[in-house]
Amino acid sequence: MSEAQAFRLRVTFRKSGRLALLSHLEVARALERTVRRAGLPFAVSQGFSPHMKIAFGAALPVGVGGTQECFDLYLTRYIAPEKAREALEAASVADLMPSSCEYLGNKAPAPSVAYPVSTYLVELAFLPKKGEPGGTEDKEPGRAEGLNKPCVSAELLVPPETVLVKRKNGEKELASADFLVGPLEGEGNMLRFSLRAHASGSLRVDAFVAALLAAHPDLEASAITRIAQRPV
Amino acid sequence: MTDLWPRLARLLAQAERPARYINHEWGATAPVPGTSYREPATPDLGLGASITASGMSAPVPGVYRFCMVYPDTYELGQPNQALRILCKAVNAQEGMSAERAFLPAPDFCDLMRQEGLPLFSLEGCAPLAQFDALGITLSHELVASNILEVLDLAGIPLHAADRDDSHPLVIGGGPVAYNPEPFHLFFDAFSLGEGEESVPELLHEHRRCKQAGMGRADTLRRLALVPGTYVPSLYVGLGQEEAQARGTWLVPAPRQDALSREAPRQDAPCQEAPRQDTLSRDTLSRDTVPVFRRRIFTGFSQSPAWEPCVVPFIETVHDRLNVEVLRGCTRGCRFCQAGMIYRPVRERPAEQIVSAVLEGLEATGYDEVSLTSLSTTDHSQIAAILTRLNQACEGKGIRISIPSQRLDAFGVSMAGLVAGRKKGGLTFAPEAGTQRLRDVINKNVTEDDLFNAIDAAFAAGWRHCKLYFMLGLPTETDDDVKGIASLAQRAYDRAREAVPPGMRGSIKMSVSCALFVPKPHTPFQWDGQIPPDEAMRRVNLLRSSVKYRAITVNWHDPATSLIEAALSRGGRECAAWIEGAWRRGARFDAWSECFNAQTWEDAAVTLGFTPAEAASRSWDTAFIPPWSHIDCGVETGFLRRERQRAALGQTTPDCSFGSCEACGLCPRYQVEPMTQEPRKEASHE
Ligand code: SF4
Numbered sequence: 024m025s026e027a028q029a030f031r032l033r034v035t036f037r038k039s040g041r042l043a044l045l046s047h048l049e050v051a052r053a054l055e056r057t058v059r060r061a062g063l064p065f066a067v068s069q070g071f072s073p074h075m076k077i078a079f080g081a082a083l084p085v086g087v088g089g090t091q092e093c094f095d096l097y098l099t100r101y102i103a104p105e106k107a108r109e110a111l112e113a114a115s116v117a118d119l120m121p122s123s124c125e126y127l128g129n130k131a132p133a134p135s136v137a138y139p140v141s142t143y144l145v146e147l148a149f150l151p152k153k154g155e156p157g158g159t160e161d162k163e164p165g166r167a168e169g170l171n172k173p174c175v176s177a178e179l180l181v182p183p184e185t186v187l188v189k190r191k192n193g194e195k196e197l198a199s200a201d202f203l204v205g206p207l208e209g210e211g212n213m214l215r216f217s218l219r220a221h222a223s224g225s226l227r228v229d230a231f232v233a234a235l236l237a238a239h240p241d242l243e244a245s246a247i248t249r250i251a252q253r254p255v
Numbered sequence: 256m257t258d259l260w261p262r263l264a265r266l267l268a269q270a271e272r273p274a275r276y277i278n279h280e281w282g283a284t285a286p287v288p289g290t291s292y293r294e295p296a297t298p299d300l301g302l303g304a305s306i307t308a309s310g311m312s313a314p315v316p317g318v319y320r321f322c323m324v325y326p327d328t329y330e331l332g333q334p335n336q337a338l339r340i341l342c343k344a345v346n347a348q349e350g351m352s353a354e355r356a357f358l359p360a361p362d363f364c365d366l367m368r369q370e371g372l373p374l375f376s377l378e379g380c381a382p383l384a385q386f387d388a389l390g391i392t393l394s395h396e397l398v399a400s401n402i403l404e405v406l407d408l409a410g411i412p413l414h415a416a417d418r419d420d421s422h423p424l425v426i427g428g429g430p431v432a433y434n435p436e437p438f439h440l441f442f443d444a445f446s447l448g449e450g451e452e453s454v455p456e457l458l459h460e461h462r463r464c465k466q467a468g469m470g471r472a473d474t475l476r477r478l479a480l481v482p483g484t485y486v487p488s489l490y491v492g493l494g495q496e497e498a499q500a501r502g503t504w505l506v507p508a509p510r511q512d513a514l515s516r517e518a519p520r521q522d523a524p525c526q527e528a529p530r531q532d533t534l535s536r537d538t539l540s541r542d543t544v545p546v547f548r549r550r551i552f553t554g555f556s557q558s559p560a561w562e563p564c565v566v567p568f569i570e571t572v573h574d575r576l577n578v579e580v581l582r583g584c585t586r587g588c589r590f591c592q593a594g595m596i597y598r599p600v601r602e603r604p605a606e607q608i609v610s611a612v613l614e615g616l617e618a619t620g621y622d623e624v625s626l627t628s629l630s631t632t633d634h635s636q637i638a639a640i641l642t643r644l645n646q647a648c649e650g651k652g653i654r655i656s657i658p659s660q661r662l663d664a665f666g667v668s669m670a671g672l673v674a675g676r677k678k679g680g681l682t683f684a685p686e687a688g689t690q691r692l693r694d695v696i697n698k699n700v701t702e703d704d705l706f707n708a709i710d711a712a713f714a715a716g717w718r719h720c721k722l723y724f725m726l727g728l729p730t731e732t733d734d735d736v737k738g739i740a741s742l743a744q745r746a747y748d749r750a751r752e753a754v755p756p757g758m759r760g761s762i763k764m765s766v767s768c769a770l771f772v773p774k775p776h777t778p779f780q781w782d783g784q785i786p787p788d789e790a791m792r793r794v795n796l797l798r799s800s801v802k803y804r805a806i807t808v809n810w811h812d813p814a815t816s817l818i819e820a821a822l823s824r825g826g827r828e829c830a831a832w833i834e835g836a837w838r839r840g841a842r843f844d845a846w847s848e849c850f851n852a853q854t855w856e857d858a859a860v861t862l863g864f865t866p867a868e869a870a871s872r873s874w875d876t877a878f879i880p881p882w883s884h885i886d887c888g889v890e891t892g893f894l895r896r897e898r899q900r901a902a903l904g905q906t907t908p909d910c911s912f913g914s915c916e917a918c919g920l921c922p923r924y925q926v927e928p929m930t931q932e933p934r935k936e937a938s939h940e
Binding site: 040041042044045046049052053055056057058059060062067068073074075085086114116117118 | 260264267268272273274277278279280281566568569570616617618619620621622650651652
């Protein structure tokens with residue numbers, strides 16, 4: 024089956040809860056297996072070792088969730104999007120759940136490059152102090168009630184000028200301004216901002232958040248979630 | 256039960272692979288019977304849901320909780336068959352739930368200790384110490400130090416004798432339990448043999464004891480009545496001399512508890528556990544030590560070949576659908592323990608296997624299935640099974656794999672049936688380099704078998720081949736070692752002839768050598784291991800004898816094999832040695848990057864124990880070994896006979912292909928080999 028004949032289905036899904044801890048590769052493997060369990064008529068590549076024709080979206084780091092993640096699946100015959108979604112849903116674990124399906128033309132850009140701008144929501148929490156029973160069974164960190172929640176201060180809305188990132192070939196300093204799109208916004212203990220990826224590379228959101236919180240040793244990011252992806 | 260998840264979650268940022276610890280895989284069962292993780296447990300899973308959100312349903316009071324523990328990391332433990340089978344068997348019991356636990360990677364063990372976080376189960380993220388019972392799988396001797404790592408990390412006293420009513424019952428099982436003595440201090444009980452039926456029986460009895468408010472000592476005596484159960488604390492070990500004189504290494508321990516003064520109650524509520532008369536009488540009698548029989552799951556052939564399983568997020572070993580097509584192998588290799596302890600051969604019907612594979616692939620989403628067993632290509636219907644699976648999986652990108660043990664053209668043609676165009680490496684195990692030695696070990700293959708297999712494989716498109724051998728087998732001489740080189744070189748020549756001239760450069764052949772480790776319940780159980788220096792001399796002899804540069808030679812570190820050998824045939828004295836090594840930092844000994852021989856050596860010196868001697872000692876076949884009270888079904892008389900035949904270079908045929916060779920199992924256990932059709936040797940077809 025050539026690509027031209029295949030039906031290209033873009034599936035939007037959620038990576039949430041503890042499954043935010045999966046790596047990109049683990050998510051990809053889990054999704055392939057979900058597609059097989061769903062019994063959808065996926066296309067198989069020709070060649071030495073045939074495999075499912077599926078293309079994944081931009082990677083999320085380990086520990087970062089997403090509410091609007093996507094992948095493209097090539098089907099050998101048309102399945103109504105709603106039916107496909109139902110089949111996928113029945114074959115999915117709760118925290119890696121598809122939310123919608125739609126068909127795309129074969130000319131549309133691949134999901135990994137289609138949306139260079141990502142908007143993130145960061146939930147802030149107080150780190151339990153040394154010697155405090157922080158995070159015991161009766162108190163969930165980051166879910167603490169009322170006064171235990173930090174409030175995003177004006178100071179926190181100032182991005183770090185540079186972020187030190189570790190790469191395979193040593194460390195590198197990246198300028199936040201090259202990646203930030205628009206200002207940082209805060210509401211309650213939630214922080215929101217957008218980062219854009221360049222063809223030459225991207226700034227990992229977890230590294231950015233770590234740099235942002237470096238001056239606040241009492242705070243931690245209890246959840247980082249990509250809530251939207253869009254073209255530039 | 257305590258939910259440790261919120262505490263664990265905050266440490267996971269520092270974990271090398273957090274997905275090892277997070278549970279919630281497809282097919283994982285919730286810790287509350289009858290529920291699943293399919294339902295989102297946290298209402299706001301979407302926006303900003305914190306990873307630390309618990310996702311747990313509240314435990315139901317009164318549920319008996321069992322945890323299967325694999326004493327190594329998730330990657331190695333999750334695919335373990337015993338873990339899957341026993342969790343399922345226990346979950347199927349009314350009012351019982353089973354969870355899984357693995358040892359975290361070494362760094363994470365340290366971090367947990369530093370943070371005071373105890374070892375936890377996956378499903379409920381509950382401390383192991385809060386379970387009613389733990390089942391620890393012992394798949395090879397090198398897990399010894401990890402058992403202590405598990406117990407210590409769980410905050411459970413290392414010694415069974417130091418545990419009280421608040422601690423879980425710690426049960427050991429698996430191949431290593433066939434000589435439980437080196438581990439006797441650490442386990443409350445051992446469950447011998449196939450656990451499908453016996454583990455639930457044991458747990459039911461334990462629950463009854465708990466409900467009756469019975470103390471630990473009395474409970475252990477009750478559990479000892481469940482067939483297949485060995486409670487080491489009920490016996491005292493003897494020294495070697497006395498053991499040889501008495502014909503047993505154990506005598507019953509003096510009784511201090513109440514139950515001992517009463518006659519055993521014959522009306523005890525034990526419906527699920529039919530007692531073997533001899534066992535119940537002997538176990539409690541004053542001066543005899545019973546023989547502990549292993550359990551055999553006689554319903555294997557009829558039981559479903561597909562059972563729901565967990566689909567891991569992270570890549571594990573054997574990360575595929577595994578369908579067990581048959582159990583047992585009676586080819587009778589004289590060094591092989593599996594060939595003795597899983598008898599008799601029991602095949603599942605082709606029909607059932609094919610539908611199980613298709614159902615399993617659909618339910619799990621795996622793109623690979625392996626037809627597992629000790630000797631899959633021996634299945635009497637294997638050709639039909641593979642042909643039908645190939646047709647059914649056509650065009651779906653599904654790989655079918657079979658462990659290829661059978662060293663003949665038939666084995667190759669079966670491997671060819673499933674390999675398709677992608678032909679990875681083939682592995683063959685001639686085990687010894689000369690016909691003389693292959694006859695000694697009863698490896699019933701000839702050089703021609705190997706060459707025919709090589710011809711077939713390389714003509715069919717394979718280019719890589721791995722040959723497995725054992726060094727240090729009983730009676731091995733330098734000629735046998737040189738014979739390995741010669742055999743590999745001639746196999747290489749055959750491979751070249753079978754391949755078109757232009758493609759000969761791509762031929763790869765490797766020779767992998769393991770050091771012979773004598774195993775209990777085998778005809779070679781009385782034979783010692785060659786010392787490490789001698790092992791290295793033979794490795795070097797082999798390396799210098801291999802003249803072809805295209806053949807690579809790999810070998811195992813003799814230092815680890817020595818510890819395996821000392822433990823595999825050791826007695827109660829080994830327990831202190833294991834503990835001493837663990838206290839000096841030994842753990843994950845099966846990982847070459849973690850193994851530190853010094854910890855074991857130092858521990859041995861302190862105890863005045865000489866592992867090298869323990870590993871290398873050879874005994875006369877009249878010698879009573881430390882595991883003589885464990886009965887795997889195969890009689891000692893048969894093992895002696897086989898040892899004598901080995902010395903004479905006489906082979907013994909496989910009873911699943913012909914007549915009974917009188918190993919003693921079938922009449923005594925009232926079982927028989929169960930093949931779907933008569934088995935035929937390929938050469939006779
Ligand atoms: S008793 Fe006979 S038939 Fe049964 S396993 Fe032993 S050799 Fe085979």
